[in-house]
Each structure stands twice: as structure tokens, then as C-alpha cells.
Amino acid sequence: MTTAALVKQRSLLGLKELGREEIESILDRAAYWEASPNKIEPVLQGKFIANMFFENSTRTRFSFEVAEKRLGAEVLNFSAAVSSVQKGESIYDTVRTLESMGIDAGIIRLKPIGVLADLATKIKVPLINAGDGNNEHPTQGLLDLYTMRKQFGELRGLTVSIIGDILHSRVARSNLYALRKFGANVQFCAPGSMSAPELDAPLVSMEEALKADVIMMLRVQLERHESGIMAGAEAYREQYGLTAERAARIASHAIIMHPAPINRNVEIDDELVEHPQSRIFPQMQNGVPIRMAVIERALT
Structure with a gap:
């Protein structure tokens, strides 16, 4: 399998194109992480993950960050409100810049539809959709x-x-x-x-x-x-x-x-x-093991 194909396979852009078996495997792995007695399992030690939120978020961003830290990853938090995007830098340039600095995966939330799918064809690290416009929130x-x-x-x-x-x-x-x-x-x-x-x-x-x-x-x-x-x-x-x-x-x-x-x-x-x-608060609680499973899938 080519590097590009492997990156695409490990990315999570939406559920529309994801098969039932792949979804089941993520749910099963989330159950494993939920049952884990250890708060931190450093399976991704030495990996750098960038949380790139071009649209406001609290719960999703913190849920991803908790999941990343529980897996032992190094976390970089990026906010468009305090970035060069405010100065006119494109989303592509921002993501490409972080990729060039050596991140291993990117979590992205953005408002425009279609941008994420286009980014995924150009960026050589797995990308995980944290919500894009009114398209998907996988x-x-x-x-x-x-x-x-x-x-x-x-x-x-x-x-x-x-x-x-x-x-x-x-x-x-x-x-x-x-x-x-x-x-x-x-x-x-x-x-x-x-x-x-x-x-x-x-x-x-x-x-x-x-x-x-x-x-x-x-x-x-x-x-x-x-x-x-x-x-x-x-x-x-x-x-x-x-x-x-x-x-x-x-x-x-x-x-x-x-x-x-x-x-x-x-x-x-x-x-x-x-x-x-x-089940509103249990939903929020379940977000952490689900995101652990998705991040682990992207990087191992």
C-alpha cells in the first residue's frame, strides 16, 4: 500500500464512506479503552498531535485533548482566533506549516464544507474531522x-x-x-x-x-x-x-x-x-474512549 493510501485509510473524514466493520472495530476498541484501569497508557509516546480548531469548540476540543494525553501523546493546541489565519493565512498554509514542523496527526474543525476533503489529498499525515460545517461530525x-x-x-x-x-x-x-x-x-x-x-x-x-x-x-x-x-x-x-x-x-x-x-x-x-x-452526560463521557480509539487507529 502506498503512503498516500495508508494515510487516507487512517484518516477519519466522515462516516458516510466508512464501512460497518470498520465502525464496529472502533466501537470495540473504545470499549477496551473505557474498561482500562489506567488513566494513562503511553501507547503514543513520542507522537505529536495538533488540535487545529478553525471554528470555536469547547467539549470536542477538550475531549480530544484528554484522549490524546491518556494515550501519552504530545499535544499542540491551535486556535484560529490567535493565529496567522486572522492575518490572512489560508487554512491550507496553516496545516501545511504544522505538518512541516513534524506533527504526526491533525485534528481539524472548520466551517467551510469541502476544504477538509481537499486538505486530506495534500497533507501527508492522518487527519481526523472534528466537525466541518454542516457536513459531518464523525x-x-x-x-x-x-x-x-x-x-x-x-x-x-x-x-x-x-x-x-x-x-x-x-x-x-x-x-x-x-x-x-x-x-x-x-x-x-x-x-x-x-x-x-x-x-x-x-x-x-x-x-x-x-x-x-x-x-x-x-x-x-x-x-x-x-x-x-x-x-x-x-x-x-x-x-x-x-x-x-x-x-x-x-x-x-x-x-x-x-x-x-x-x-x-x-x-x-x-x-x-x-x-x-x-444519557447526555454519559455521551460526553463516552467521547473520550471513542476518540482514543480513533486517534490510536490513525497512528498505529
């Missing part, structure tokens, strides 16, 4: 699948309702692409102005969505609604929020999920965030 999709698998044992036959801003959601896309490979039934519930017909998944009413095994609420991305696409937070909550009254009607075996950060009392009522059926 490690979030993987940790969501991992959370569901831990809860239900298997994914086949599950009905998963993804509710909210589908149009701008990379999380919805990664979950849709991956869950279908395992025989799960994915359905969307969204206002017409936030739907994405090109994704070819059933669009159901809120009442129907609440009958699912998994109720996955999406963050209302206020920063992406500059054109007045949303009528208002209270109106959204009334029509599409998971209120306490609606949560009382979900099945006793069903779980509530959310990729966070959470707009409390908009897409989900405050009292439901840590409800017995909520």
Missing part, C-alpha cells in the same frame, strides 16, 4: 452509536428520532449515515425551515418522534440563524422542544440524547438534562 456520530449500543446491546431494529435543526446539523448527518449501516431506523422531526429533504429520511411529527427508542435532540444553532430562520426560542420550545410534559409520554425503555452544548429550556427542559432516562 466522532460525535461514533460516540452516539457507542452510547446506544451500551444501552440496548445492538443497534439493529432501533428507531432513532433526531429532532431539531437538521438543516445545519453535521451530527444528524453522521448519525444517519452510520446508523443505517447497522439496520437502525432513523427519522427526522424538524420545522420546515430546518429540514433537509436531500437526506432522504422520513420527516415525522413530534408526536410520532416521541414513540422512538432514542430521542435525540439537536442544539438550535443560534449562530447559524442570522436570516431569521427561527421564529423565536419560546415558539420553538412549544412546537419542537422536549418539555417535561412530552418526556412523560416517551417509552420507559427509551433514552434521551443531545450532542451538547445545550440551550436549556429551548430544545430540552432544564429538569430533563439529568433525568433518569437522559
Whole structure:
């Protein structure tokens, strides 16, 4: 196998093109890391990983950093807000510069769609997508699948309702692409102005969505609604929020999920965030072993 082909194989740009067996191997390896009694296993000692975030992030960036440090890697954190990107340097030049300094892998979050795929053809180290525009967020999709698998044992036959801003959601896309490979039934519930017909998944009413095994609420991305696409937070909550009254009607075996950060009392009522059926904080916890598995896959 050529070096370029090997780098591409070890990169993780999205779940749409990743096979079921490869996804399963990542989930299985994450289970290994979750069960590990040691906080640090220096399997990547001497490796340098750059966290390159050209778009703001807190949870994803810290989750990757914890995963990298648990694997014993040297971590370089890059923020576009304090970099030469502010002075007009291109994303390509920034990544190429870090590559030339000797990094072994790059974790990248950026806003424009298509840039990451293009970068991956030019950069000679594995790249891991930490979220690109409204395209994909593969490690979030993987940790969501991992959370569901831990809860239900298997994914086949599950009905998963993804509710909210589908149009701008990379999380919805990664979950849709991956869950279908395992025989799960994915359905969307969204206002017409936030739907994405090109994704070819059933669009159901809120009442129907609440009958699912998994109720996955999406963050209302206020920063992406500059054109007045949303009528208002209270109106959204009334029509599409998971209120306490609606949560009382979900099945006793069903779980509530959310990729966070959470707009409390908009897409989900405050009292439901840590409800017995909520898996929101376990999702965040599961992000570390998932990202350990993905980083290890890239570098070993």
C-alpha cells in the first residue's frame, strides 16, 4: 500500500464512506479503552498531535485533548482566533506549516464544507474531522452509536428520532449515515425551515418522534440563524422542544440524547438534562474512549 493510501485509510473524514466493520472495530476498541484501569497508557509516546480548531469548540476540543494525553501523546493546541489565519493565512498554509514542523496527526474543525476533503489529498499525515460545517461530525456520530449500543446491546431494529435543526446539523448527518449501516431506523422531526429533504429520511411529527427508542435532540444553532430562520426560542420550545410534559409520554425503555452544548429550556427542559432516562452526560463521557480509539487507529 502506498503512503498516500495508508494515510487516507487512517484518516477519519466522515462516516458516510466508512464501512460497518470498520465502525464496529472502533466501537470495540473504545470499549477496551473505557474498561482500562489506567488513566494513562503511553501507547503514543513520542507522537505529536495538533488540535487545529478553525471554528470555536469547547467539549470536542477538550475531549480530544484528554484522549490524546491518556494515550501519552504530545499535544499542540491551535486556535484560529490567535493565529496567522486572522492575518490572512489560508487554512491550507496553516496545516501545511504544522505538518512541516513534524506533527504526526491533525485534528481539524472548520466551517467551510469541502476544504477538509481537499486538505486530506495534500497533507501527508492522518487527519481526523472534528466537525466541518454542516457536513459531518464523525466522532460525535461514533460516540452516539457507542452510547446506544451500551444501552440496548445492538443497534439493529432501533428507531432513532433526531429532532431539531437538521438543516445545519453535521451530527444528524453522521448519525444517519452510520446508523443505517447497522439496520437502525432513523427519522427526522424538524420545522420546515430546518429540514433537509436531500437526506432522504422520513420527516415525522413530534408526536410520532416521541414513540422512538432514542430521542435525540439537536442544539438550535443560534449562530447559524442570522436570516431569521427561527421564529423565536419560546415558539420553538412549544412546537419542537422536549418539555417535561412530552418526556412523560416517551417509552420507559427509551433514552434521551443531545450532542451538547445545550440551550436549556429551548430544545430540552432544564429538569430533563439529568433525568433518569437522559444519557447526555454519559455521551460526553463516552467521547473520550471513542476518540482514543480513533486517534490510536490513525497512528498505529
